[in-house]
Structure formats: C-alpha cells, structure tokens
Amino acid sequence: MDMEKVNCMDFDEFVGVFGNVIERCPLIAAAVWSQRPFLDLEDLEKHYFAFIDALPQSGQEGILRCHPDLAGREGQQGGLTSESQREQSGAGLTSLGAEERHKLAELNAEYRARFGFPFVLAVRLSDPAAVPRELARRLRCTPAQELRTALGEVKKICHLRLADLLNADPARL
Numbered sequence: 044m045d046m047e048k049v050n051c052m053d054f055d056e057f058v059g060v061f062g063n064v065i066e067r068c069p070l071i072a073a074a075v076w077s078q079r080p081f082l083d084l085e086d087l088e089k090h091y092f093a094f095i096d097a098l099p100q101s102g103q104e105g106i107l108r109c110h111p112d113l114a115g116r117e118g119q120q121g122g123l124t125s126e127s128q129r130e131q132s133g134a135g136l137t138s139l140g141a142e143e144r145h146k147l148a149e150l151n152a153e154y155r156a157r158f159g160f161p162f163v164l165a166v167r168l169s170d171p172a173a174v175p176r177e178l179a180r181r182l183r184c185t186p187a188q189e190l191r192t193a194l195g196e197v198k199k200i201c202h203l204r205l206a207d208l209l210n211a212d213p214a215r216l
C-alpha cells in the first residue's frame with residue numbers, strides 16, 4: 044500500500060486499516076489520522092509514538108493493559124486479535140506444553156501484580172525460548188524503568204504492524 048492511498052483514506056477507512064497497530068487502542072489511529080498527509084512509514088509511526096509519549100502515565104499504563112498476556116487464556120480460547128494471534132502463534136506461544144504455559148502464567152501473574160500491567164514483548168523480535176528469561180529479568184526492574192521498557196516494546200510491535208500493512212521491509216528496525 045503506498046502513502047498516496049493512505050493519505051486519501053477517510054477517517055473510517057484509516058481507522059479500519061490502522062486501528063489495531065497499537066493493540067486494542069483504535070483511539071490512537073483516530074487521533075493520528077488528523078496528522079495526514081504522511082511522508083512514509085517513519086513519518087506515520089512518528090505520530091503514533093508522539094501520541095503515546097504525550098500521554099500521562101495512567102494513559103501509557105492503559106495502553107499496556109490493552110495487551111493480551113503472552114501464552115495467556117485469550118490465546119487458548121481464540122480471543123486474540125488477528126495481529127496478536129499471528130505474532131503469538133508465530134513465536135510458538137499458542138502451542139506451548141502445559142508445563143511451559145503454567146510457568147509463563149505464573150510469571151505473568153507475578154509481573155502484573157508488581158507493575159499493574161501485563162508483560163509486553165515484541166515476540167517477533169525475540170527468541171521464543173527467551174520469553175520466560177526476559178520476563179524474569181524485567182521483573183527485577185523498577186516500575187519507572189519497566190514502564191519505559193514496555194512502551195518500547197509496544198513501539199516495536201507498532202513498527203512491525205505498520206511495516207506489514209505498508210508492505211515495507213520490517214528488517215529496517
């Protein structure tokens with residue numbers, strides 16, 4: 044899809060295409076639409092990132108809370124968005140054995156109890172086997188550090204989803 048087509052989209056079409064670039068947060072696409080025309084993928088994502096960065100902490104934490112757990116219940120019950128389903132299944136997280144799934148569920152619960160939002164990781168960019176290790180490592184971070192790290196992962200997921208939609212080469216990270 045070229046930027047010419049993106050820039051000609053009306054509001055409903057734009058939110059229909061780009062509404063889940065930030066998981067379950069169509070409001071961000073609804074806000075970014077008014078910043079058109081966009082030069083390229085980097086310009087478009089810059090507006091997504093600027094919206095996130097301008098939010099108060101409660102809003103940033105709210106974005107994180109819109110993310111499904113990795114290998115969580117939604118994944119088992121088919122409640123994931125298509126993007127999340129593709130990302131999590133691509134990382135083997137929807138077909139873990141019972142023991143691995145239980146271990147991840149315990150770590151996710153401990154993380155959420157400590158920080159008040161779910162563990163978020165751009166799983167397309169990480170070694171699936173490293174997820175429990177990365178979760179355990181980040182559990183030891185401070186809440187302020189972890190909010191920054193988690194939002195960084197949201198931005199990586201955003202970049203990859205935009206690259207998919209614009210058929211750009213996601214390798215340019």
Ligand SMILES: NC(=O)NC1=NC(=O)NC1=O
Pocket residue numbers: 066110111112113126127128130131161162163164165166167200
């Ligand atoms: N909690 C999460 O990290 N969720 C996700 N990471 C991804 O890359 N896709 C998701 O749904």
